[in-house]
Amino acid sequence: MSLLDVRNVHKSYDNGVEILRNVNFSMERKECLGLVGESGCGKSTLARLILQIESFDKGSILFEGTELQNKSERSLKPYRKNIQAVLQNPASALNPKLRIKDSLMDPYLQFGSQVNLKYFTYTSEANFIGQLLETVELPRSFAERYPHELSGGQKQRVTIARAISIEPALIILDEPASSLDVLSQAALLKLLGGLRETLDTSYLFISHDLSAVQEMSQRIMVMKGGVIVDSFEKEQLFCSDRHSYTKELISMFE
Numbered sequence: 001m002s003l004l005d006v007r008n009v010h011k012s013y014d015n016g017v018e019i020l021r022n023v024n025f026s027m028e029r030k031e032c033l034g035l036v037g038e039s040g041c042g043k044s045t046l047a048r049l050i051l052q053i054e055s056f057d058k059g060s061i062l063f064e065g066t067e068l069q070n071k072s073e074r075s076l077k078p079y080r081k082n083i084q085a086v087l088q089n090p091a092s093a094l095n096p097k098l099r100i101k102d103s104l105m106d107p108y109l110q111f112g113s114q115v116n117l118k119y120f121t122y123t124s125e126a127n128f129i130g131q132l133l134e135t136v137e138l139p140r141s142f143a144e145r146y147p148h149e150l151s152g153g154q155k156q157r158v159t160i161a162r163a164i165s166i167e168p169a170l171i172i173l174d175e176p177a178s179s180l181d182v183l184s185q186a187a188l189l190k191l192l193g194g195l196r197e198t199l200d201t202s203y204l205f206i207s208h209d210l211s212a213v214q215e216m217s218q219r220i221m222v223m224k225g226g227v228i229v230d231s232f233e234k235e236q237l238f239c240s241d242r243h244s245y246t247k248e249l250i251s252m253f254e
């Protein structure tokens, strides 16, 4: 059974324009699947549907074989625990009034009874927070800071630490590095790559940057105008039978 199955999904907003059309793909455990496409093609919309933040018009999304749409908030809770997200803008993802330690504790407190940690250990709050900060290569002393006392890259590391704190099966990374400078981007992608192997988690890695997607992912999907126009193993990126739009994206980064 696949970890995630997205089947024939269609999504439109109130104006009736279809933003996603017949989106189909599956994800396996422990894999990193890349989703690339230009701004506005529907990548973040798809992320919101998988996260069950928005509903869709047709099709189905199954997590470990269970249909998620139309489930009550209560029955969605185990899935919410297992599907976490790291989004583009870390500043808006962290509550400015909370110390870093309190933001980091939030998922663990919210999902307490469902959290079955394999990598981290919870002996005390301070120790748990310390492990999380060290895993994302931040000093333990950052626990006492507020978000405005951290750089953009450091804030993004905190949002990653928060996402991994409950060891979800799937993390949706929606342009996680695009608000950072080139050096910080490279360091963050390296960190994320290492974490996936350590934690045995799956990533849906979303970006408009084909080179970042290629670096991170084992398989790549290309989206254009709400349609997945191409899908292939990373090694097949430069094959001659790639979709013309994939070739266009390649020519932009070569």
Ligand SMILES: Nc1ncnc2c1ncn2[C@@H]1O[C@H](COP(=O)(O)OP(=O)(O)OP(=O)(O)O)[C@@H](O)[C@H]1O
Residues within 6 Å of the ligand: 013, 014, 019, 037, 038, 039, 040, 041, 042, 043, 044, 045, 046, 208
């Ligand atoms: N709530 C909404 N109501 C109406 N249209 C929306 C809504 N949210 C998104 N859209 C439209 O859906 C389309 C896809 O947006 P989406 O944010 O999914 O694209 P994206 O590929 O993630 O872009 P980016 O890389 O710039 O974040 C856009 O045309 C956008 O204007």
